[in-house]
Amino acid sequence: MNIVILSRNSHLYSTRRLIDEGERRGHIVEVIDPLKCDIIIEKEKPTIYYKDRYLDYVDAIIPRIGTSVTFYGCAVVRQFEMMNVFTTVTSDAIVRSRDKLRSLQRLSKAGVGMPKTVFTNYSRDVEEVIEHVGGTPVIIKLLEGTQGLGVVLAETKNAAESVLEAFNGLQARVIVQEFIKEAKGADLRALVVDGHVVGAMKRQGKEGEFRSNLHRGGTAEVVKLDDAELRLAMQASRALKLPVCGVDMLQSARGPLLLEVNSTPGLEGIEGATGKNIAKAIITYIERNRT
């Protein structure tokens, strides 16, 4: 098979692992920077021009689209879809997953457990908003934040008010969320491939930090998920139509609660913590499903 990894950087761990496992299984794997693709649109002949050639020989793509290039990257993924090329994640699903609010709305409809969340346009009614999520402390997060940046813990009503005012002044959209203190600065990441959990880790924030992100100095170890956690991860993958994804959840007194679903999950942390060959699982998923 001719497999294309859509990525801006062929040296990243995840990209390199996918190249290695793809080649090991006899495929031709190429890394293509989506920003260097020209999308050519005309009647019944959708094509993509890259450097000096047409990408008309591709059997499957693995999009690894960074959050800063969602628009252009997804346009390229969509073009491959128009060319009937198999993709591990659709352009629509990537776009949806990039917006926390949109994702949570869908997930709540699908019956997925989550911290109670409020989206509000203006900070005048802070008191009511805080009441809706069960009182302070509350979590306030940017709708399109990543790596734990733009996630704030507001301990008091006054703090929440100031933070909402500040974000408001910057015209940044935020959600206000119930703070799950039982999680104790840890979260679970389940790696889903083909709708099933193929590996899971627990990430623990550094001392005194409520955010467990590895980018914020957290550490990861392998965990075995219980039935409710497995079910939640698979339910979230199905609801967002993301057969390959990373599902983040918090352990709470009322069971696992969904935090977010990542459509371009990194492989380094999870392969390191679990010792599992996740890159191979993604390649064999393509082999089984490409028609």
Ligand SMILES: Nc1ncnc2c1ncn2[C@@H]1O[C@H](COP(=O)(O)OP(=O)(O)OP(=O)(O)O)[C@@H](O)[C@H]1O
């Ligand atoms: N409601 C909450 N209650 C308790 N802790 C929370 C809550 N929301 C987020 N956290 C903590 O903060 C971290 C970052 O939050 P979240 O994953 O929503 O943000 P992010 O910036 O999108 O991060 P990512 O890089 O994982 O995409 C979580 O991993 C978790 O440890």
Ligand SMILES: [Mg+2]
């Ligand atoms: Mg995120």
Ligand SMILES: [Mg+2]
């Ligand atoms: Mg997260």
